[in-house]
Amino acid sequence: KQEVTQIPAALSVPEGENLVLNCSFTDSAIYNLQWFRQDPGKGLTSLLLIQSSQREQTSGRLNASLDKSSGRSTLYIAASQPGDSATYLCAVSPHTNAGKSTFGDGTTLTVKP
Amino acid sequence: DAGVIQSPRHEVTEMGQEVTLRCKPISGHNSLFWYRQTMMRGLELLIYFNNNVPIDDSGMPEDRFSAKMPNASFSTLKIQPSEPRDSAVYFCASSLGGAAGYTFGSGTRLTVV
Numbered sequence: 001k002q003e004v005t006q007i008p009a010a011l012s013v014p015e016g017e018n019l020v021l022n023c024s025f026t027d028s029a030i031y032n033l034q035w036f037r038q039d040p041g042k043g044l045t046s047l048l049l050i051q052s053s054q055r056e057q058t059s060g061r062l063n064a065s066l067d068k069s070s071g072r073s074t075l076y077i078a079a080s081q082p083g084d085s086a087t088y089l090c091a092v093s094p095h096t097n098a099g100k101s102t103f104g105d106g107t108t109l110t111v112k113p
Numbered sequence: 114d115a116g117v118i119q120s121p122r123h124e125v126t127e128m129g130q131e132v133t134l135r136c137k138p139i140s141g142h143n144s145l146f147w148y149r150q151t152m153m154r155g156l157e158l159l160i161y162f163n164n165n166v167p168i169d170d171s172g173m174p175e176d177r178f179s180a181k182m183p184n185a186s187f188s189t190l191k192i193q194p195s196e197p198r199d200s201a202v203y204f205c206a207s208s209l210g211g212a213a214g215y216t217f218g219s220g221t222r223l224t225v226v
Contacts, residue, residue: 034215043218099144
């Protein structure tokens with residue numbers, strides 16, 4: 001059974017700092033990995049999707065990497081802003097049942113002005 | 114496109130009552146997912162459909178829960194009878210196939226008193 005872990009559970013940084021969020025998974029036979037952002041009381045907004053054959057994806061100040069062999073993905077946020085404050089979740093889709101993703105519990109990020 | 118549309122946004126009901134949650138996926142998406150999110154258990158997949166057919170309902174907690182997708186543009190999740198432990202935020206998501214990444218709706222916050 002796939003297990004997805006996100007450490008730390010919470011992170012607080014000053015504005016302008018570059019930061020890295022971590023996502024670890026136990027089964028490397030994945031189809032893809034997706035990063036989401038969730039604001040309090042809101043739904044999940046997709047940030048980046050990395051297919052199993054890819055090593056990284058970039059969108060603006062965000063860069064996500066994938067290392068299947070080590071079972072890790074990182075989400076890099078450059079020049080953080082208070083508006084980046086949210087909970088960030090990763091979701092891993094298995095190769096055998098691509099629709100049945102496993103979500104991590106998320107990292108709650110606070111960027112202080 | 115208006116995205117994934119869920120209704121109602123909030124639902125408060127008494128224990129024992131029937132509750133029906135509704136979802137309209139993004140036009141052209143052929144996979145639809147129902148998730149439940151709680152503080153204790155995080156985000157859990159309840160059931161998902163491909164081309165209107167239920168593929169995996171192993172996450173449905175018990176027989177009180179049922180889901181239907183009568184056509185490509187509409188799905189319901191029904192709880193009958195509802196119990197206080199069903200209180201959670203229920204999300205619907207859709208995708209162009211299970212591995213293509215998800216788009217989530219804004220969720221329905223259900224409170225059973």
